[in-house]
Amino acid sequence: MPETTTTTLAASLTGVSKLYGSFAALRNVSVEIRAGTCVMVLGENGAGKSTLLRMLAGLIRPTMGTVQVLHSDADAECSRIGYMSHAPMLYDELTALENLLYFEGLYFPTACTPCSRNAERVLTAVGLDAKLARPVGDYSQGMRQRASLARAILSDPELLLLDEPFSNLDAAGAAQMVSLLAEFRTWPMRGDGKTSAQRTIILTTHQPQLAEALADTVITMHAGQIVNVTERAR
């Protein structure tokens, strides 16, 4: 993609630090993430990857510095951000479809009722049976991971944040998830007038080889700082 001065940014952090008491989860992090790219964040446990993602999601605020996500402050555009974390963020007692219909109602409260079509579409896209009557608590790890991803992409987000999406998946499952994500990037956005909007994915992982095919940029973190940013030639 030709580099222009008007490249849109999906997110930018400037001098961001996050302190929990006297523990610095993030130290003076500054990074710009271009829209339409897939960014892979690497680092050992405790490097600050999850904290970074939660900050982009708007769930935590920086102690110092500023965070700008999708042209506005992080908490103003929450429906355009999808977030998937270690925890499935789904109710164990409800089925996947019921879970998604619940979140659908939160994201689109004024929508018409037969929009279970959207929830079903998303579930089918991640490879789950929408009609499955088993509660999510009974799912296998791989199925739960996919249901969680379905919830994250339900609101048709411009920015998708994935915290260790390949954890607890076997090789086949991981490969499926990678192809899903690649496909997700090509989905047309729901009409909202912004025809130039592009989907951005930021994911963290311990296993860089899995997402190599996807990633345009690789950020390496260590002890709360970004130590390396590599652009990959595609």
Add this chain to the structure above:
Amino acid sequence: MSYLRIVLHHLAKDLKLEWRSRDAITGMLFFSLLVVVLFSFAFDPTAAVSRQIAGGILWVAILFASVTALNQTWTRELRNHVLDAQRMAPSPASALLMGKVLANFIFVTFIQIVLAPLFIVFYNLHALGQAWLLLLILPLGTWALVMNGTFFAALGLRTRNRELLLPLVLFPISIPALLAMVEATTGILTGDVDPVLWMKLLAGYCIIFTTVCVLLFETILAAE
């Protein structure tokens, strides 16, 4: 109105969750029953005396039963970090609170409907005042308890000793409401006291604290 719709959406979810597992209701029911029976042993009432104390015992039983439900009211949201996903949704956070309060209100009211005949039986009660007023007092009192209780249960979500903190914070704040509930109920049972003033106090309490809880819920949810 879209706010109401979202509240009902949350309510439907909470009712469905409870229906699937029936944890809270069974616990509350059994606990309230035990409290009623224990109090009958502790205070062996004659008919006249029973009318004086039944109001207090009823509301203490409801208070304890409510606390057992309130302690686990946010458990399912915490368990899989569903709360994070709910925070990220654009719907107002206070709607989540109101949905849960309504659900808890329904559960406690259900317990009351089961307890009331038992009370009448164990204490040989019949009201000397206007019994129909009880239909107003019970919901008002219940609302006062579950509104503050659900809010403080959320406040204590990420604190240590969460289960201890809830009654410690809830009981002092609920004292005016408890007084009003007990006085109004006793007033109706004994016919001695006009309960209307207490009902007005209770209604005022509910309005004030519902407003404060709704306004401050977003604050405590985002506190980190």
Add this chain to the structure above:
Amino acid sequence: MMKKLLWLWGAASVAALVWGTRLALFVAPTEATMGNVQRIFYWHVPSAIMGLIFPYVNFIAALVYLGLRRKKPAGALKADALALAAAEVTLVFVSIGLITGMLWGRASWGIWWTWDERLTTYLLLWLLYVSYMLVRRFSSTGQTHTLAAVISVFAAIDVPVVYMSIRWWRTQHPSPVFFGGKDSGIDPSMMPAFLWCLLGWAMWGVFLLCLRYGLERRRQTIAYNTALRAVEVGLEGNA
């Protein structure tokens, strides 16, 4: 400079208290009905009054914290330190008020306690501020300030509600009048002792507040500097 002023103030408050207590014990006339037992009034009522003023300091500081925490976090921290100091001083004064009140009641009227509107509200104030301190202790760092501020708001709203509700209750179930003293007007010859004690306790309260505030601010600054250093460590290491 400020420190010197503070210690001077503290010394002055002790002096005022000593003078007031001397007046109370030896100079003020013996009360007609209660005799010498009544002299505890000179300590009890000022403490009680202080115990009603400091919660408002806590409440206003909590509101300031909630208002400033996003835009001016440094100022908000100061407000929170003030709120904490005010809460602790409140607890001290309310405890003194309750204990002296109980002693007085027992000695004068033979009862330790009665559930009238003033005593009940006072006890409730004590309970609310104990729960405030517990929330501060049990909550995780980062959340403490906000949660405590929310409790302050609830406490501020609840106290007048309790007062009104117990007052109504007492119109229906009258109880022994515990404190005729404050409202029924005191003899002018008792005023000097009372006013000196009031001044002494007020100054002492402010002195304690300033000390505690200073302590909390120092703790906050140390924590902040430790955190800053934690951020900077490694910044030098990674050129």
